Amino acid sequence: MAVVRMTERELGNSNQDLLARLAAAEETIRAIYSGEVDAVVVNGASGPGIYTLEGADHPYRVMVEQMHEGTVTLDRDGLVLYSNPYFCAMMGTVSEPVTGSLFDRFLQPLEAHLFEGLVESAGVRGYSSGELNLLAADGGLVPVRLSLTLLELADVQTICVLASDLREQRRNEALVKEEQLSRLVLEQAGEGIVFISPLGTIVRCSVSARNLAARPALLNPFDEVFPLTGAQSPLTADHILSTVSGGEHMRGIEARMRRPDGRISSLLVSASPLRGPTKDLLGCVITLTDITDRKRLEEAQAFQARELARSNSDLRQFAYSASHDLREPLRQVAVFNELLQEKFRNNMDDEAGQLIQHTVDAAHRMEALLRDLLAYTQVDDTPQQVARINANEVCRNTVAIFEERIAQSHAHVDCGPLPELDVHEVHLTQLFQNLIGNALKYKGEAPPCIRISAERAGELWRISIEDNGIGIHPDYQKQIFGLFKRLHGGGKYSGSGMGLAICQKIVRRYGGRIWVESEVGRGSRFMFTLPGETP
Numbered sequence: 001m002a003v004v005r006m007t008e009r010e011l012g013n014s015n016q017d018l019l020a021r022l023a024a025a026e027e028t029i030r031a032i033y034s035g036e037v038d039a040v041v042v043n044g045a046s047g048p049g050i051y052t053l054e055g056a057d058h059p060y061r062v063m064v065e066q067m068h069e070g071t072v073t074l075d076r077d078g079l080v081l082y083s084n085p086y087f088c089a090m091m092g093t094v095s096e097p098v099t100g101s102l103f104d105r106f107l108q109p110l111e112a113h114l115f116e117g118l119v120e121s122a123g124v125r126g127y128s129s130g131e132l133n134l135l136a137a138d139g140g141l142v143p144v145r146l147s148l149t150l151l152e153l154a155d156v157q158t159i160c161v162l163a164s165d166l167r168e169q170r171r172n173e174a175l176v177k178e179e180q181l182s183r184l185v186l187e188q189a190g191e192g193i194v195f196i197s198p199l200g201t202i203v204r205c206s207v208s209a210r211n212l213a214a215r216p217a218l219l220n221p222f223d224e225v226f227p228l229t230g231a232q233s234p235l236t237a238d239h240i241l242s243t244v245s246g247g248e249h250m251r252g253i254e255a256r257m258r259r260p261d262g263r264i265s266s267l268l269v270s271a272s273p274l275r276g277p278t279k280d281l282l283g284c285v286i287t288l289t290d291i292t293d294r295k296r297l298e299e300a301q302a303f304q305a306r307e308l309a310r311s312n313s314d315l316r317q318f319a320y321s322a323s324h325d326l327r328e329p330l331r332q333v334a335v336f337n338e339l340l341q342e343k344f345r346n347n348m349d350d351e352a353g354q355l356i357q358h359t360v361d362a363a364h365r366m367e368a369l370l371r372d373l374l375a376y377t378q379v380d381d382t383p384q385q386v387a388r389i390n391a392n393e394v395c396r397n398t399v400a401i402f403e404e405r406i407a408q409s410h411a412h413v414d415c416g417p418l419p420e421l422d423v424h425e426v427h428l429t430q431l432f433q434n435l436i437g438n439a440l441k442y443k444g445e446a447p448p449c450i451r452i453s454a455e456r457a458g459e460l461w462r463i464s465i466e467d468n469g470i471g472i473h474p475d476y477q478k479q480i481f482g483l484f485k486r487l488h489g490g491g492k493y494s495g496s497g498m499g500l501a502i503c504q505k506i507v508r509r510y511g512g513r514i515w516v517e518s519e520v521g522r523g524s525r526f527m528f529t530l531p532g533e534t535p
């Protein structure tokens, strides 16, 4: 260990030096107490330190204390040596000491590097500045412009930070932005937007509203610029204001307006009250949506629908009269020909007999045709209200009608289980009669095998009638549902070509559909959907 030995003279000098420094320190403390010198005592990392300010600079100190800008003095480690009251107030740290703490506490982690950059460039250029958001004591952010100046204070290098509060400026900027935004809304909104005062004068107005008015709008009475008529009475500013001021909102009221050129516009009018910060009524905001085109289209559609209904009813009436009124004379043709046949059986030759027979057959065929046409026109005549019916029962009753044909053709019919359906019994009977009848009629070589089943199809029930008959070529699987459409006519299969058309009309009436899957020579599967019980 090296021992440093001092001579007596050296020790004496050192003592003198210490005594002189002590005297200087005592003089400083005395001067601080007497107010000759301004000083601050800072507890830094290396113990308490005193920083003094000469008495001549006192006015500057007062100025800094009272100015409306934040100031902070830092040492090179970021220790706060001084902060003025405005800075403390700005950061919400009035009650806690800022002096002696690190300036870092005011920096957001994300912006710490920005501040370091400012310190660094102040170190190089003596001065730097930039904008930051300082972290206040309550966790809020305070936007500031920081100006950093490098200072030499009593041989100690410090940084003087001037923090200008930008909160007011930011608020103003936000207001300007909002104002710009509302101007853009008024310029570009597709709907007409009109602000009216409590007196009914237009205070502001969007470009679309001005175009709609086609006359000067600003500062003119709303009723003159937009002469609106509601369903029964004029839709005036007074009426709108009194409605909305009572707390009611007006939404989508239909109105008409005569434009200066005489054209009529259809509009949807909505209005809401406009209240100030103290809830006093400043007027109201009215939006006007031009629905003229839509209204015209709706009117044209309604007109077409009425026309269609009228011509449908004419057609139905015609089909009904034709099928109903023609049946009687036709029946008479058949009856009189049969009488003729009967009465002159022995007085006519074979050829005459055959001709009369053809006439009778044709009259019967035409009668069947008219009967089916009548059934077709009557599908819509049943009441809308339906009772729930048991499809198993209806199916069994229908199969019973075909008992004789089933026995003759050695057919096998497998029915059910079927659900309860929401249809008129007469309609379900017609469906089963046509489809089971066809399955028996269009049979192949083998005895008919018919299977009737049901399964759920979403909201509806799907009923299938499957046979092993002659089948239908894919090209005709849609056509067969048309009026009088027959694939296998002629002498081999009797029929009118109306059965499937009737079926289609029935299922459509209940919101269902009917279609077929089939393969020629292998059989067909007719399917239809109808509403019914929920499983």
Ligand code: ADP
Pocket: 434, 438, 439, 442, 467, 469, 470, 471, 472, 480, 485, 486, 487, 488, 489, 494, 495, 496, 497, 498, 499, 500, 501, 524
């Ligand atoms: P119709 O049986 O009186 O001719 P439909 O409207 O009931 O009239 O049927 C139209 C056509 O569809 C029939 O002429 C027939 O060609 C075909 N068709 C209907 N059902 C079947 C079936 N199960 N198998 C094969 N073809 C069928």
